[in-house]
Amino acid sequence: MQLKWRHQFQFAGYYAAIEQGFYQKSGLKVNLLEREFGPTPIDKLISGTVDYAIGGVGALVYRVNEVPLVALAATFQHSPSILISRYPYIKELKNKKVMLSKGIMNAEITSMLQKQGVSFTELEIVPSNQSIKGFIDGQYDAYNAYTTNEIYQLDAKKIPYYTFSPRNYGIDFYGDILLTTEKKVKTDIEQVELFRAATLKGWAYAIGHVEEMVMLIHEKYNSQNKTSKQLFYEANALIKLIYSDIVPIGYMNEERWQEIGQILQSTGDIRVGEEIDTERFLFSNYIENSFFKLLRQNIIELIVFAVFLSFSFLLFHNYRLKLLVRERTKQLNKARVQAEHDARTDNLTGLANHRSFTEMMTRNLSLAKRNHLELSIIHIDIDWFKKINDHFGHAAGDKALITVADILKRNVRLSDTASRTGGEEFVIICLGINQEESIHLAERIRAEVEMQHFSYQKNIFKLTISLGVASVEGEETIEHLLKKSDDALYRSKKLGRNQVQY
Numbered sequence: 001m002q003l004k005w006r007h008q009f010q011f012a013g014y015y016a017a018i019e020q021g022f023y024q025k026s027g028l029k030v031n032l033l034e035r036e037f038g039p040t041p042i043d044k045l046i047s048g049t050v051d052y053a054i055g056g057v058g059a060l061v062y063r064v065n066e067v068p069l070v071a072l073a074a075t076f077q078h079s080p081s082i083l084i085s086r087y088p089y090i091k092e093l094k095n096k097k098v099m100l101s102k103g104i105m106n107a108e109i110t111s112m113l114q115k116q117g118v119s120f121t122e123l124e125i126v127p128s129n130q131s132i133k134g135f136i137d138g139q140y141d142a143y144n145a146y147t148t149n150e151i152y153q154l155d156a157k158k159i160p161y162y163t164f165s166p167r168n169y170g171i172d173f174y175g176d177i178l179l180t181t182e183k184k185v186k187t188d189i190e191q192v193e194l195f196r197a198a199t200l201k202g203w204a205y206a207i208g209h210v211e212e213m214v215m216l217i218h219e220k221y222n223s224q225n226k227t228s229k230q231l232f233y234e235a236n237a238l239i240k241l242i243y244s245d246i247v248p249i250g251y252m253n254e255e256r257w258q259e260i261g262q263i264l265q266s267t268g269d270i271r272v273g274e275e276i277d278t279e280r281f282l283f284s285n286y287i288e289n290s291f292f293k294l295l296r297q298n299i300i301e302l303i304v305f306a307v308f309l310s311f312s313f314l315l316f317h318n319y320r321l322k323l324l325v326r327e328r329t330k331q332l333n334k335a336r337v338q339a340e341h342d343a344r345t346d347n348l349t350g351l352a353n354h355r356s357f358t359e360m361m362t363r364n365l366s367l368a369k370r371n372h373l374e375l376s377i378i379h380i381d382i383d384w385f386k387k388i389n390d391h392f393g394h395a396a397g398d399k400a401l402i403t404v405a406d407i408l409k410r411n412v413r414l415s416d417t418a419s420r421t422g423g424e425e426f427v428i429i430c431l432g433i434n435q436e437e438s439i440h441l442a443e444r445i446r447a448e449v450e451m452q453h454f455s456y457q458k459n460i461f462k463l464t465i466s467l468g469v470a471s472v473e474g475e476e477t478i479e480h481l482l483k484k485s486d487d488a489l490y491r492s493k494k495l496g497r498n499q500v501q502y
Contacts, residue, residue, distance in 0.1 A: 017202025
């Protein structure tokens with residue numbers, strides 16, 4: 001099994017499947033291979049060096065080009081891949097040094113760049129050496145990273161940076177796709193099913209036993225010498241992307257793969273007009289096909305005896321019914337996922353809503369207390385917001401709220417939770433950073449809002465925000481922490497607004 005990177009919480013489900021004996025009970029002995037400089041995980045899978053590998057949605061490009069890869073499961077419902085840059089705008093990266101993995105390992109990043117009018121030929125590509133040290137030392141200008149890893153290192157070293165997430169540009173891909181080959185599926189589908197099931201069981205265990213898994217990785221799978229604090233940060237960020245409380249772990253939707261294929265066509269990774277054959281790409285179709293293939297073989301024998309002609313008609317009817325049920329199930333699953341998302345999302349800004357904020361605050365405070373992690377919150381209020389509504393209208397006010405929310409999204413880490421808790425109020429939950437680092441983040445957000453020119457129709461106006469920062473001390477409750485941040489926000493307004501108080 002070829003991992004996509006070196007050992008870290010990103011692969012906790014595989015460690016859990018080994019340590020809890022899930023693979024062994026399925027008759028499997030699994031050897032996990034860390035990523036090394038050289039061939040990509042997909043290259044190793046294609047060459048037959050490994051049986052399974054973790055890749056990105058670029059695997060679909062291989063499939064369209066007749067490389068027989070099969071997707072078994074999507075670990076993350078949203079990719080954690082981002083681009084870290086020294087420059088605030090993507091177009092400023094033209095003719096600059098950008099570190100990216102070779103091939104289409106970074107399909108979501110390349111799609112985002114091309115969508116913003118930056119082609120590969122306009123970049124000076126630096127082959128990936130899997131280290132952010134060169135960015136820190138100024139050797140290159142942008143780096144393809146995970147929000148769960150490198151952001152932590154940059155914040156700890158107080159290195160200035162800008163992040164670009166493909167999701168903010170309409171590119172929402174799956175992350176960490178578990179892959180094998182069509183040959184493997186056809187010659188040993190039983191092993192593939194067992195391996196997939198044990199892996200997903202491992203992920204379910206890892207999500208439910210975060211502290212245990214952090215200690216295991218720290219003691220046994222820590223080739224990167226990460227601290228427990230780093231691993232908790234990574235775990236908190238990754239679990240948000242798995243969505244295990246909304247969809248089954250590993251869930252993949254054929255329609256979404258078609259949409260991903262269309263995005264890859266629009267960016268030139270797949271030729272326009274090329275058929276996107278997801279049927280042979282998704283493992284779920286092989287399971288169904290193998291089942292019906294067996295039945296068809298039996299039917300041929302039964303037809304010879306004529307007695308079972310009626311059974312073949314019934315089988316056809318059941319098959320047709322199953323297709324209808326499967327389609328309806330897809331629709332219901334899609335509706336359920338959307339309903340869960342809507343229930344926790346502010347419709348206007350796309351940030352977490354008050355309900356989601358309360359849930360995440362409870363979870364993060366409990367996690368912080370159990371594992372002695374730092375936890376801060378940043379309370380934000382737009383200054384004189386009523387004047388915007390009164391002078392320019394509510395539509396202008398809505399545009400201002402959306403723009404401020406976009407600034408928050410650009411600046412927070414994936415492990416942070418940015419919420420709109422009501423009206424013109426926002427709150428950011430920051431797990432794993434101390435008060436000083438939270439104040440630095442708050443000041444960065446304040447400065448960017450102050451510099452922003454807000455526009456609606458022909459009107460251009462400026463805004464400022466006031467911010468209050470508070471950190472957990474001892475056995476504080478959520479109510480006490482919120483009161484501290486609210487008091488700090490009140491001081492910010494009383495002292496003249498457009499400032500950070502703590």
